[in-house]
Amino acid sequence: MDNIVLLVVLPLLAAFLMPVVARSSEVLARTLGLSVLFISIAIILNVWNQSGQIDSQAVSIAIGGFLPPLGINFYVDQISLFFALAVPVMVLLFWPWNRSTSIREYSLMMLLTASASGLILSGDLFNIYVFYELLAIASYSLVAIQGRAAAVAASFRYLLMGSVGSVMMLLGIAIIYTQTGTLNLAHLSLLAPEKLNNILGLGSFALILTGMGVKAELFPVNSWVPEVYGSVSSNLAALMAGLLSKLAVIVIVRLLILLFPQPEALQLMAVLGIMGVITGELVAWRAKDFVRMLSFSSIGQLGLVFLAFSIPGEMGMMAGIAIVLHHMVVKPALFMLATGWRGSLENLSGVARRSPFAVLLFIVLILSLLGIPPLPGFWAKYLLMVGLSSQDGSIYTLGMFIVPVAMIIEIAYLFRLVMIMYRKEGDEAAVNNPDIKVAPQSHSKWGLAIAASVAAMLIAIVLQLQPASDKLVSLASQLSDRNQYISTVFPQIHTVRMQSIK
Amino acid sequence: MPAIEVVLYSGAIGLSIIGLAGLLLLNNVFRMLLALVILEAGVNLLLILSGFRLAGVAPILLPEQMSNLSAIVMNDPVPQALVLTAIVIGVGVQALGLAMIMRIKAQYGTLNMLKIREQLEFDLAVQSGVATPVSAHSPVSLASGRERQLSNHKDEQ
C-alpha cells in the first residue's frame, strides 16, 4: 500500500532523468518513460487487487512517517485510486509515439503524470497547490512545445490566466490557513463547521474555485480552451480535455465536500456551471472546424459537471461522477477521431464513404454524449435532471431548463456534422479559402483503436447496467462521505467526536 | 492593530492591486508579465504577514524555553514555507512566460496582446482551413497578417 507514493516519485524522477539519460541513449530514455508508466499501472492494480477493502474503506498514507496533521499524507479511496489509475493509463494512451518527438516532451509528460497523480492523491491543501502548479507548468510547456507560433501564443495566454488563477488560489489557501491554522484536509474538515462556515470561508472557496477552475474549464476562466486545443496535437488535447480538467473538478469537489458546507458555495458553482453549459454549446454551434467544436462542447460538458456537483445530496454527486467519467472517456475518443478530421467541417463532406467505421464510431460516441438511451451518457443526464428537479432553488430550476436547451443546440450542430459526413462526395465541398484548406486525412490506427474501445466500453456498460449503477452509487457515497475521510486520516478520533460534527 | 501592521498590510494589498491593474490595463505582454510578478509579490507578502508577529522570534523551540511556552511569541513558519514554495514556482512560471514572449516576438513580431490575439485567431483559422473571423473594424491588420502568414509559409518551404 505504501508504494502508492511511487506513483508520484517515479515519474518525477523519470522526468528529471530522461534528458540526462537521453544524452547517452535516446531509446533508453523513451523506454524509461514508458516503463515508469507501466510500473505505475501495475502498482495501482496491485493495490486494488491486494486489498478488497478499498471498495468500502479508504486508506491514508502518511509520507515519511510523520502523521497528519503535522505530516503530509496521501488519501486513497476508490475515487482517487481510480483517477490515479486513469492518469498513467491515459498518458500511455496519448503518448506522443512518433519518432520526431523530442525527449523534452516526454520529460514533460512524465512531469505531468507525476503532478497529476499527486494532485488527486494529496490529502493536504498546500500539496494540492504545489502539484497543481506543477501540472500547470507541465501543461503550459507541453502546449508551447508544439512548436507552432499559435501554440506558443495560446500557451502564453493560458499561462497568464492560469498563474493569476493560482495566485488567487494561493490567497484562498492563505485565508483558510489564517482561519484554521492547518492545511491538512482531514483536519480542516474537522474544523470547517466552526471555522470556515463564514464569509471568509466562502471567499476562500470562491478564490480556490477560480484558481482550480482555470484548469477545470470553468466559466468564465476557460477562454484559453479553444485556443489551446485548437493549436495542439489531438493527443494532447485529448489528454487535457479528458483527464486534466476532470482532476481539477474532482479536487474542487473534494474541497467542497470537506471544507465548505455553505449552500452559497454550491449556488456559485451552479451559476457558473449553467453559464458554461449554455455559452459553450452556443459557441460550438457556430464553430466551423471540428476541433473548435469539440473544445466548446467540452466547455459545455464541464459546465454540466459543475452544475451536477452543485446539487446537494447524493443524487448530485452521482450525476456529477457519472458525467465526469463519461466525458472522461468520450471526449478523448472524439479528439482521437479529430486527428483525421482536422480542418473545416465542410471538408468532411462525404467522409462516411472513405472511412465508414470512423463515422460509425463518431455517431456512437456523440449519441452517448448527447444522452441517448440506453447509452451510458443518458443515465448521467437522467441523474442530472432528476437531481436538478429535486431542488427548489431558482438556480436549479433555471438549470433544468438550460440543460435541455443546451442539448438541443448540441444535437443540432453534431448532427449537422453527421449529415455533412454522409453527403454525396463532391456535393458543395467548396471552401472559402481553397488555397489553405486542410484535406481530411486517414486516421491513425491507434486513434481509431482508442475510439473503438471506448465505444465498445460504452456498449458493454449498457449490457451491465446494474453492476455499473451499483458501482456509481458506492463511488458517490464514498466521495460525499466526510466522516469517512476524517476517520481514515485520524483513526484515533473517537466516534463521539464524529457525532458532534454531524 | 498596530500602525506598522497596517502599513505592511496596505503595502501588500497595494502591490496586489497594482499587479492586477497592470494585468488588466496593459497591452504589452512583457509588461503584463511584470505585472504578474508584482501581483505574486503582493500576495506572497500578504501570506508572510499572516504568519508574522510584531515582536516574534524565529520558530525554533529551544529546550530552555519549554518551561515557559506561553510567553514566547513566535512567527508562524508555515506561511513562510508556503511563500518559499510559491516564490519558486512563480519564478519558474515567469521564466517560462518570458521564454514564450521571446518566441512570440520572434514569430509575430509584436508584443501587443491585441495583435497577438488577432494573429492567433487567424493562425487557428488557417490551420483548420476555415474562413478568418474578419471583423469589420479591423480589416487592415488582419489582411496584412494574412499576407505575412502566407509569406511565412513560403519561407518555410
Place this chain on the structure above:
Amino acid sequence: MNSTSEFVTSEFVTGNVSLADVLPQMILMPLIAFVSGLLMILMYRKIAARLQRRVGPPFFQPVYDIVKLYGKKTQISHGLIHDIGIVVAVGGYVAAVILLPIPGMDGIADKGGIITLSYVLMVPSLGLALGVGQCANPNGSIGISRALTAMLAYDIPFIIVVFGVATHYQSTSLVGMINYQQTHQWGIFEMPLLAAAGLFTLQGMMGKHPFEIYVAPAEIATGPMVEMSGKYMGGLFVMQSFQFYVASVLYASLFLGGGSNWFEFLLKIFFVVEIPIFISFLFPRYRTEDMVRIMWKWPVMIALIGIAFVM
C-alpha cells in the same frame, strides 16, 4: 329553449329492422323523390318564367328533357370513371333520399342520422368530380375545382346549423327530431336564427341562382358539364331533381317538423323550395370567391349566434 333532452328517448329509435320490412320503402322513396324533384324543377322553371314575364314550359317538360337526353344518339364516354362518376352522383342522392325520413317511411333513417346524411351528401359531388376529371378537359376540371370550393363554402354554415339543431334536440336521429317537433313545436320557432342560416345554406346547396356559377349552365363550355352529352347530362338532370328534393326535405325535417301526413309534407317541401327560387332571381350571380366570402360571413355568423342561443 333548453332542456330538450327529455324528448330523446328510445321510443323514437326503431329497433332491429329486417330487410323485408324496408324493401318497399327502399323502392318507393327514390320514386317519390324523383317525381317530387321533377315537379320542383318544373316549379322552378315556371316561377322563373313568370318572373321574367314568359309563359314557361309545359307540365311534362322535365320529363321530356330527360327522355330527350337519354334518347340522344351521341353519347360520348371518356372512360369507365366517366360513367361511374355519373352512377355515383345519382346513386349518392338515392342513398341520401333513403336515409331521409318521410311520412310513413322512416325505417332506415335511424341507421345513419344527420351526420351520416350530411357526409353521404358529399358522395355525389365526389362522384361527379371523378367523372369530370376523367374527361381530360381543363374546363371541366376548373369547374370542378370551383364546385368543390363552393361545397366548402356552403358546407361550413350547413354543418354549423346541423350542429346547432342536433345540440338542441340532443340527438342526431332525424326521426327523433321530427317526432319531437310534431309533438311540441317546430324548430323554426325554437331556433329562428339557425333556420335563417339554414335557408341561406339551402340556397347554396341547390346550386341555383345566384350561386350557380360553378355549374355554369349558361356558359356550358367552361363548367363541369363540358364533356357531358346524352345520358350523362340526363343522369345529371335526374341528380338535380334529387338535389332539390333532398335539400327541401332536409330543411323541412330540421325546422318545419317534417310531415305527419303526405299532404302536409308535400306542402312543406314545395314551400321550402319556393323561397330560394324566389330569391334566386332577385340577385345577380356571385363569383366563386364571392360566394365563399358571403357564405362564410353571413350564414356562419347567424348560425353561430343561433348556436349560442340553443346551447
Place this chain on the structure above:
Amino acid sequence: MTVLDDLLLFTALASVAIIALRRFASISKFSVVVYALATVLLIKMSALGYGGEPVYSSFTVNVLGQILQWRFDALSWFFALITLVSALLAAFFMSGAWGEKYCKEHSKEAYGLLQVALILNVLSMLVLLASGDLLSLFIGWELVSWASFMMMALNPDKLARKAAIKYIVYAMAGAMAFLMAIAMTYNMTGSLDYVQVMQGMAHLSNSQIALLVSLYVMGFGIKMGVIPFHLWQAAAYAETPGAGAVFMGAISARMGLYALLVVIVQIIGLTRVAAIEIPYTFLDMQNVLAWVGALTTIIPTYIALKQNDARHLLAWHGVGQGGYMLLGVMISDSIGTAGGIMHVFNHATYQAALFMTVTAVIYRTGTSNFSKLGGLVTQMPLTFMVMVVSIIGLAGIPPMNGFVSKWLIYRALLLDGQPLLFVAAVIGTLGTILSVYKLVHNTFLGQLRLEHQEVREAPLSMLIPMLGLAIIIFATGVMPGVVLDWVAAAQIAVGIAPVEHNLGGIELVQGGLDMIWVTGIMFYGFAVGAIIFYVLGGKSKHIHQYDNYAGGHFLTSKVRYHYSNHFYAGLMHMIGGWYRNVFIKLEHALVSLVSFMSQFSENFYRSSQPVMLVAVVVVLALYFVLGSSGGAEVSAGVSLGGFNQ
C-alpha cells in the same frame, strides 16, 4: 418465457440477422417472413385485444434503484398490431420490383440499410409499446426517434437531409421535455412505475399537474406534429424512401399518441387535466389540448392543399389527421376516445395505401410532382382504384373506415356540446376532401402525358399489399365492430369506459350508426344509379382523349390539356392571404435568436485580455458570497494573524 419475451427476442434476433445479412439478395424475402412470424406471435396474444390480462415480460433491469420492466396490454397490442401489419405490408411492398429498382438506382447497400432501418423501427416501437414504466417508456421513445431518423436519413437528397436534421432537432426537444417531465414526476411521486405514479399523482396540486401535463404534452406533441410543432413532420416523412414512407406515414407519428394515452389519459387522468383552469380565460387544460388538436386538423390540412407533390400532400395530411386523434382523445368520453384510438388504425390503413399508390406511381413514372402527372387511370386502373378507396377513407366519407372514426369524434363533440371544435373538425374534413380530389385528379385523371403512354400497371408485388389494404379499409368501414372490439379493450386498459358497439357501429339512443345498413343503402343507391344510367340510357361511345371540346383548338399531345397548376385558384384567391408562414417565421426567429446569442458568447470567448475574466469572476464571486452572507459576519470572521494551534 412469456409470449412477449418471444416476440421481443424474436424481433431483436431478427434485427441482428437482418443487419448481418443486409447485403444478400434474399434479404427482402427473409424480412417478409420475419414480420409475418412476428405478427403470428402477436396474434398469439390476441386475447389482449378482447380484454385479456396484460402479458408481462420476464426480463427486468434494476438500475439506479429503478426497476425497468416491460409488458403488453390491450392498448399496446392494438398499436403493435398496426405496427407489425404495416411493417409486413411495407416489407412485402418493397420485396419485389420496387426493391430491385431501388437497388439499381441507389445501391444494394442502401436497400439493405432500408431493411435494417425498417426492422429497427419495428423493434424500437415494440420496445416502446411494451414499456411498463416511465423510464422504459422514455428509452423506447428515444429508440423510436432515432430509428425514424435513420430511416429518414437514408435519402441522400439535400431536401431530405434538411428535413431529417430538422426532425432530429425537434425530436430532441420533445425528448428533453419528456425527460424533464420524468425527472419532475420522479421527484413529485417518488417513483416511475405506472401504478405508483398513478397513486402519487392523486396527491399533487393542480399547478404541479399543470406543469407536468404541459411538459409531457410538449414532448408527445412534437412527435405527433401538433401545432405549433408541425413543421418537421411532413417533409421528413415525405422524403423518406418510398416503402419507408409507407411505414412511417402509417404508424411512426402515432407513438406520440400512444404515450399521450398512457401518460395523460391513463396515469394523470383527464379529469385532473380538466381541473386545471387557464387563468384569464374560460378554458381549462383539456379544452386547450382539444383546441390544439382541432387547429392541427385545420392548419396542416390546408397546407396540404397547397402542396404540389403527392408525397408532401399526403404527409401533411398525416399531420392533420393526427389532430383528429388528439381531439378525439381529449373529448374524454367513451365515444370520443374510441374515435381517437380507432382513427389510429384507420389512418394507418389508408395512409399506408396512399403512400403505396404514390410510390407505385413514382415507380412507374419517376415523379410525384403534380405538374408532371395526369391521366394515369387508363394505365394503372387498379392503383387508381386503391387510391380512390383510400382517399374516401382519408376524407372521411362513408362507406370507408375513416368515416366511422370521424363520426365517433363528431358524435362525441355533439354530445359534449362543443360547437366550435365541431366546426373546426368539419373544416378540416372539407379541406381534406378538396385536397384529396386534387391528389387523385392531378395524378390519375385528366390528360395522359405523352411520356406516360407506355406506363403499365404497378407490378404484382406492389399491388397485393395495396389491394389488401383497400379491402381492409372497406371491410373495417362496413364492419367497424371488428376494430371497435380492440378499441374498447384498449379503452379499458387506459381506464375509460369502453364504447358500446356492435358489428355495424354504435348503438345509441340519441342516434347511432349502423355502417352495414348505410353501406347497403349506398350500394343500393349506386345500383339504382347504374340502372338509370346503363339500362335506361343508350350505348355510349368510347373516344380518344384528344377528341375533346377545345373551343376550336386542335388538340395533340403537344398541347397540355390538363388543369393542375394552381388547382384551387379561386379558393386561394380567397384564403391565400391567410398563408403567412407564421410558424416558419417563428422557427426562423428562434434560430436567429440562438445565432445572436451564439455570436455574443463567441465574442466573450474571444476577449483579448484573459486575465480580465479571472478578475471578473473573482470580483463577482466575492460579491456574490459577500452579498449573500451579510456584513455582520465579516467583522466576526476576520481574525488575521490568529495562530490557532
